[in-house]
Amino acid sequence: MISTPYLLFLGDAVDPLAAKVAQGIKDWRPELCVGQFRLPGCKADMGLEDLTIEEAMARGAKTMVIGVANRGGYISDSWREVLKEALNAGLDLASGLHNLLREEQDLAFVADQNERALHDVRVPSVQYPIANGIRRSGKRCLAVGTDCSVGKMYTAMCMEKEMRARNMKATFRATGQTGILITGDGVPLDAVIADFMAGSIEYLTPDNDADHWDLIEGQGSLFHASYSGVTLALIHGGQPDALILCHEPTRKHMRGLPDHQQPSLEELRDAALMMAHVVNKECQVVGISINTAALSDEEAKAYCAETEARMGLPTVDPFRHGAGRLVDALG
Amino acid sequence: MISTPYLLFLGDAVDPLAAKVAQGIKDWRPELCVGQFRLPGCKADMGLEDLTIEEAMARGAKTMVIGVANRGGYISDSWREVLKEALNAGLDLASGLHNLLREEQDLAFVADQNERALHDVRVPSVQYPIANGIRRSGKRCLAVGTDCSVGKMYTAMCMEKEMRARNMKATFRATGQTGILITGDGVPLDAVIADFMAGSIEYLTPDNDADHWDLIEGQGSLFHASYSGVTLALIHGGQPDALILCHEPTRKHMRGLPDHQQPSLEELRDAALMMAHVVNKECQVVGISINTAALSDEEAKAYCAETEARMGLPTVDPFRHGAGRLVDALG
Numbered sequence: 001m002i003s004t005p006y007l008l009f010l011g012d013a014v015d016p017l018a019a020k021v022a023q024g025i026k027d028w029r030p031e032l033c034v035g036q037f038r039l040p041g042c043k044a045d046m047g048l049e050d051l052t053i054e055e056a057m058a059r060g061a062k063t064m065v066i067g068v069a070n071r072g073g074y075i076s077d078s079w080r081e082v083l084k085e086a087l088n089a090g091l092d093l094a095s096g097l098h099n100l101l102r103e104e105q106d107l108a109f110v111a112d113q114n115e116r117a118l119h120d121v122r123v124p125s126v127q128y129p130i131a132n133g134i135r136r137s138g139k140r141c142l143a144v145g146t147d148c149s150v151g152k153m154y155t156a157m158c159m160e161k162e163m164r165a166r167n168m169k170a171t172f173r174a175t176g177q178t179g180i181l182i183t184g185d186g187v188p189l190d191a192v193i194a195d196f197m198a199g200s201i202e203y204l205t206p207d208n209d210a211d212h213w214d215l216i217e218g219q220g221s222l223f224h225a226s227y228s229g230v231t232l233a234l235i236h237g238g239q240p241d242a243l244i245l246c247h248e249p250t251r252k253h254m255r256g257l258p259d260h261q262q263p264s265l266e267e268l269r270d271a272a273l274m275m276a277h278v279v280n281k282e283c284q285v286v287g288i289s290i291n292t293a294a295l296s297d298e299e300a301k302a303y304c305a306e307t308e309a310r311m312g313l314p315t316v317d318p319f320r321h322g323a324g325r326l327v328d329a330l331g
Numbered sequence: 332m333i334s335t336p337y338l339l340f341l342g343d344a345v346d347p348l349a350a351k352v353a354q355g356i357k358d359w360r361p362e363l364c365v366g367q368f369r370l371p372g373c374k375a376d377m378g379l380e381d382l383t384i385e386e387a388m389a390r391g392a393k394t395m396v397i398g399v400a401n402r403g404g405y406i407s408d409s410w411r412e413v414l415k416e417a418l419n420a421g422l423d424l425a426s427g428l429h430n431l432l433r434e435e436q437d438l439a440f441v442a443d444q445n446e447r448a449l450h451d452v453r454v455p456s457v458q459y460p461i462a463n464g465i466r467r468s469g470k471r472c473l474a475v476g477t478d479c480s481v482g483k484m485y486t487a488m489c490m491e492k493e494m495r496a497r498n499m500k501a502t503f504r505a506t507g508q509t510g511i512l513i514t515g516d517g518v519p520l521d522a523v524i525a526d527f528m529a530g531s532i533e534y535l536t537p538d539n540d541a542d543h544w545d546l547i548e549g550q551g552s553l554f555h556a557s558y559s560g561v562t563l564a565l566i567h568g569g570q571p572d573a574l575i576l577c578h579e580p581t582r583k584h585m586r587g588l589p590d591h592q593q594p595s596l597e598e599l600r601d602a603a604l605m606m607a608h609v610v611n612k613e614c615q616v617v618g619i620s621i622n623t624a625a626l627s628d629e630e631a632k633a634y635c636a637e638t639e640a641r642m643g644l645p646t647v648d649p650f651r652h653g654a655g656r657l658v659d660a661l662g
Contacts, residue, residue: 133556133588190526197525197560223609225464225567229528232553233560257464260609274602278591279556 002094002119002184003062004032007053007086008046011068011079012039019044021096022067025182028157032184034059039078044068053082053089063119065181066095073098075107083107087116094119096177121180123191124200131198131237133279138208141330142240143218143289144272146262148227148255150248151291151319152218153179155326158318159244160215162327169212173204175234179217189219189230197230201237213330214238218246222271223263224254232275239279242330243272245313248291249303265311286329288315333425333450333515334393335363338384338417339377342399342410343370350375352427353398356513359488363515365390370409375399384413384420394450396512397426404429406438414438418447425450427508452511454522455531462529462568464610469539472661473571474549474620475603477593479558479586481579482622482650483549484510486657489649490575491546493658500543504535506565510548520550520561528561532568544661545569549577553602554594555585563606570610573661574603576644579622580634596642617660619646 006025013019026033026046035051038044046067051059064086070076075083075097083093083101087110095101101118102108111118119125141159143152156172163170172179174186187200205214216238220227245268254260263271269285276283288307292300300317308315314325337356344350357364357377366382369375377398382390395417401407406414406428414424414432418441426432432449433439442449450456472490474483487503494501503510505517518531536545547569551558576599585591594602600616607614619638623631631648639646645656 130587131557133585133591135590190524192525193521194523194525194528194561194564195521195558198557222563222606225610226462226529227526228567228606228609229560229562229564230525231560232563233525236556236559254464256461259466260464263609271605275553275559278554278559278594 003092004184005034005061006032007051007056007061007064007091008033008036008048008067009064009082010036010038010042010044010046011066011076012041013044013068016044019046019068021069021178021181022046022065024178025065025067028182034061037064037082039082053086053091057089057091061091063092063094066093066097067181069097075099075101075104080106084110087111087114090114090116092117092119094121094181096121096181098122121177122188124188126203128187128192128196128200128203130195131202133236135280136202136205136207136239137210138212138214139241139330140205140214140216140238141242141244142216142234142238143244143246144231144235144268145218145221145246146223146265146268147221147248147251148224150246151289152246154319155244155246155289155323156215156217158323159326162323163213166327169209171212171214173214173216175201175204175217175219186217189234190227194229197233198237201234205238216240222275223268225257225260235272235275236279240276240283241280242284242286243276244287244289244326245269245272245285246289246291250294265307269311285313287326288313289326290315290317292317292320334423335515336365336392337363338382338387338392338395338422339364339367339379339398340395340413341367341369341373341375341377342397342407343372344375344399347375350377350399352400352509352512353377353396355509356396356398359513365392368395368413370413384417384422388420388422392422394423394425397424397428398512400428406430406432406435411437415441418442418445421445421447423448423450425452425512427452427512429453452508453519455519457534459518459523459527459531459534461526462533464567466611467533467536467538467570468541469543469545470572471536471545471547471569472573472575473547473565473569474575474577475562475566475599476549476552476577477554477596477599478552478579478582479555481577481582482620483577485650486575486577486620486654487546487548489654490657493654494544497658500540502543502545504545504547506532506535506548506550517548520565521558525560528564529568532565536569547571553606554599556588556591566603566606567610571607571614572611573615573617574607575618575620575657576600576603576616577620577622581625596638600642616644617662618657619644620657621646621648623648623651
């Protein structure tokens with residue numbers, strides 16, 4: 001568990017996209033951000049106040065989150081002095097970079113001296129159990145996709161926000177690096193050892209109040225040859241009561257696999273439901289989330305309406321149109 | 332790759348079952364075994380000659396394989412002196428135990444001094460790629476099960492033996508610890524990091540002659556809540572041309588999951604085929620392998636005949652009746 005609130009480190013981001021982790025935290029957890037820290041030449045801006053480390057400490061910051069990625073995912077020398085200064089001032093560090101903070105000897109040394117934590121969310125920090133398949137109390141919703149990167153995380157985030165606005169009990173459960181940095185907790189599922197994947201998701205979504213919903217962040221796709229095993233572990237560990245089908249309509253082929261085509265929403269529905277019924281006979285597909293970022297307003301509406309008529313399920317782009325109808329569909 | 336031939340270390344096995352890894356090597360690769368090494372009180376016997384380490388060396392042994400498991404999977408003190416003696420004499424060591432040889436400081440030191448290898452087949456020794464889903468030349472057959480431990484490895488082994496007897500090109504591809512120790516090579520799939528599971532199986536079953544068959548060792552089950560992700564990665568990484576359905580008819584519930592029932596063979600056929608078609612549209616279910624160990628001769632025959640009539644697929648216990656009909660079904 002990463003201590004909050006955060007100071008967002010944007011470093012010398014070469015463009016706004018390089019700081020997409022910071023953007024995600026700012027978009028979804030603005031209340032956790034006391035400000036941002038930028039180096040000369042930084043091309044990203046979260047619209048937060050630029051703070052020194054001392055100012056951030058004075059406002060109660062507990063962790064500096066590296067919200068920016070270099071090409072290659074390494075920790076650059078221009079960052080190093082700032083990171084050490086943060087540790088010396090009493091901040092923890094959190095990172096989703098490929099290169100681990102803990103493997104940088106100078107940072108590990110300074111963290112140790114100051115008794116500060118280095119959170120590398122790319123690797124699991126917990127010894128997860130093997131899944132036992134026992135039904136748990138509370139409700140769970142999982143987004144499954146026709147492909148990777150079709151908006152599964154944003155769908156769960158949008159639904160959680162809407163549910164909280166309605167005073168429903170809802171918790172986004174992060175299963176990827178960005179989600180973990182946004183919420184401060186979760187399972188980096190793609191880095192878990194094969195035998196413990198489903199168990200890690202049972203651990204992440206334990207027994208809860210009967211009217212509480214976990215909104216589980218989806219990963220991969222049952223139809224993606226590289227990552228499908230991760231997706232199935234998520235379905236079987238998550239025991240979903242409700243599935244949301246996610247789709248990006250302009251994709252030409254499966255992400256990273258030029259020879260592979262997306263399945264239809266019908267194929268996704270049938271495959272995901274069959275697999276979900278192994279652990280939860282009552283699971284239903286309740287709605288469809290379309291990532292319409294590449295479509296005009298009119299195209300987006302038409303595509304959703306057409307899909308809704310064909311599939312007989314509420315169909316929206318929750319980021320563009322709101323997640324209300326998906327939340328209604330949870331019943 | 333583990334150097335052969337082997338000296339099988341049976342230690343102080345408390346019963347024959349404790350030495351089941353050695354039994355598997357002896358059953359499936361007798362030509363790789365120069366002899367066995369037993370400690371006082373050993374209750375297992377492979378019917379091989381009892382050799383000293385010097386005698387084994389004289390017969391060309393290259394590796395001493397720990398073919399026995401203690402309760403808890405650790406390396407006992409009574410073994411330690413023998414293992415060091417083997418290293419000093421010039422043998423490598425191979426183990427599938429939970430506790431790793433390389434983490435035993437004294438063994439690691441002696442191995443290093445003698446430039447001998449310590450093979451811990453429970454952990455991957457290769458940095459596997461992420462799967463690319465590109466079709467490969469050659470043919471692949473995968474056994475999939477209604478449950479874990481229903482005879483998938485034995486089915487593949489029996490088929491490989493039959494195919495070699497017919498002078499067909501066939502290679503058993505190990506995906507578990509026992510299989511790896513039997514064949515000296517393979518992928519310990521349950522210990523691979525999630526993102527690399529399917530890629531490890533692509534690595535294991537590369538391009539080959541058009542008339543060559545890989546017989547891929549199955550793992551878990553699509554319907555087993557704890558391990559299904561591993562199974563799906565195996566299907567998508569393996570790109571099977573042929574699937575064999577494996578079943579154990581007397582099981583009361585899914586192994587380790589008292590609340591979960593086995594799927595029917597029809598459900599397994601439909602789910603496995605749908606998933607296999609994602610990577611290989613031509614994949615077919617060609618036969619059924621029944622583990623009849625718990626049935627009488629008459630019961631076994633009746634069960635297979637009944638299943639064959641119902642499913643319309645050749646159905647045998649390959650270990651009891653021979654794998655000829657399954658091999659015929661590969662076409």
